[in-house]
Amino acid sequence: MRRAVSILATACVLGLTATACSDGTAGGDSAAAPQGKVDPTASLKGVKLTMWTAQNSVAQPKQAIEAFEKATGAKVTTEVIPDPYESNVPTKLASGVKPDLMFWQPTGSTLPFVQPAKNLLPLDNEDWVSKLGKTEQGLGQVDGHRYAAIVTSPAVLGVYYNKDVFKKAGITTMPTSYDDMLADAAKIKAKTDAAPFFEVGGDKWPLQWQVQLQMTDLPQSFWDNLNKNKDSWTNKTIVDAITKYKTKVLDGGLAQKNYKTATFVDQGKAIMDGSAAMAVNVTALQSEIQATSSTAEMDKKLGWFPIANSAAKAEYSPDQTNGVVAFNTGDTKRQNAARQFLSFWLGQNYPDYLKANKLVSVEPSVANPAGLPQTALLQSKALATAAGVFQVKALTAPDMHLALADMIYGKKTPKQVAQAAQDQFEQVLKARGVSGF
Structure with missing residues (x-):
């Protein structure tokens, strides 16, 4: 899925x-x-x-x-x-x-x-x-x-971008950290009419990805401790990631105006027509665009780059x-x-x-078959050094996107989003009879 x-x-x-x-x-x-x-x-x-x-x-x-x-x-x-x-x-x-x-x-x-x-x-x-x-x-x-x-x-998690918008904003080198990407987003907002990011509150599930990018510096010891119930989803790094997404991207005007209701299909259209500059998503977005666009059209309009919190590396999901x-x-x-x-x-x-x-x-x-878009080839190359998303590292994967959807409507604070993830994590592992929960 x-x-x-x-x-x-x-x-x-x-x-x-x-x-x-x-x-x-x-x-x-x-x-x-x-x-x-x-x-x-x-x-x-x-x-x-x-x-x-x-x-x-x-x-x-x-x-x-x-x-x-x-x-x-x-x-x-x-x-x-x-x-x-x-x-x-x-x-x-x-x-x-x-x-x-x-x-x-x-x-x-x-x-x-x-x-x-x-x-x-x-x-x-x-x-x-x-x-x-x-x-x-x-x-x-x-x-x-x-x-x-x-x-x-x-699926590979990274950033799809519109080449023309990047050119108008004067961005010629790809960011190498999450903060670098936010700095580029600010340039795009100042120099173009495009929304720096296109966020998908309507379908909810893509809301997790900007937070996941920021979680990539968590060491393996965190995941080991989390899976033994010795650490928590309320860890400061995770709460800070959710907070930055809310304050810098959503409240900070770096997302399109209708981010609360926009859909996954809308995201594909926006990144192709240049009304949005960047879309943080997995390979599913590429597949969605492929359904209505030729490889030639995609190669002309779309670029892709890997990004993590402090490195130019992708994640796999x-x-x-x-x-x-x-x-x-x-x-x-x-x-x-x-x-x-x-x-x-x-x-x-x-x-x-x-x-x-x-x-x-x-x-x-x-070998890969002929005729794949450049975005697919870039993702394939990035996979070798990609880090797993939390669905790979945690014993069970809480539905953080649902809590983030509550957050964008003012029903949860960033800390409450993290607490909701922790509560669900504990409940599922208790139901499975996992030791320590």
Whole structure:
């Protein structure tokens, strides 16, 4: 999904999926590690597999499925799980229904909600694992075991900018820190008619990104302590980040006038037509623009740069389209067929899959397809040194964007936004039975 956030957090707190929210390591039969090498094109005539997808990802595996069916004789049927995907999937699993394969966010904050040790096939020794890039190698694992195949590159967080507006403002070098970017925003406000930033209060989820940029200097020790309940989302660095976003960007006039109600679609239009200079967002914005603009148009009008609090580095934000998990159904034939599908998908079929979906490669040995916009290539290059967003680093991801939406309407202070994140974080981990909470 576009939001790299765990809607499941709310589901657990409300008790909607009590079984699914319990700690995946607490009881249950753990699947034995799959054995033996996989022949990606071995005959599977008569074998039927089911794959769950979200509404927005139902078309993504189409090429891989059709090629696999042709090569093996298997039949793979996709089933759309209604939105919100991240909470409806565990609810359905809790009823005892399992697919063979499923798109799922491959992060330590979201994988646990499907109880991987109990429900999923471990994929530690599959033939495609060593082919993955450095960042992708770190995804898809829980408690030292791999449970997800990484089929697409995680979304990259950075800044899209309108080249003409930057030129009018006299900006010729890209900022190398968050404060540098704010200084450039002030130049844009003084020298052009464009809004320095386009913020998306209407759809809420993009509100988190400017805060996330400022959290990048938090050391790993903070996340380690947070995950042991020895530190808090009310840490001064986080409260200060929320406060700076409110006072400097929103209250400071660096966002467009309708930031409280503007939508994600509006953001794409504004950054292309130059009514806004910058948009802080993940790769989803690029995909949105690609739907209505050619690569040539994008290359002419749009630039992109990575940014962190004190460095010119990007962040990565996995979503459910990045990972595919295989289920322990108890049917050995289907389980091996699911493994075979993943081997085929990430093996001989991978170049064709990338070309059909216009995606960057997660395998360094497989080249990106031709015709991608420059913004996509820049993001792919930045991924190697990118830092994970809090959905990657925290044991569960609070819905900070919802609290930020309350803030822009005067219902919460920055400190209350941080406290809301902490409260939700504690509630979900208590519901999961995590030690220390």
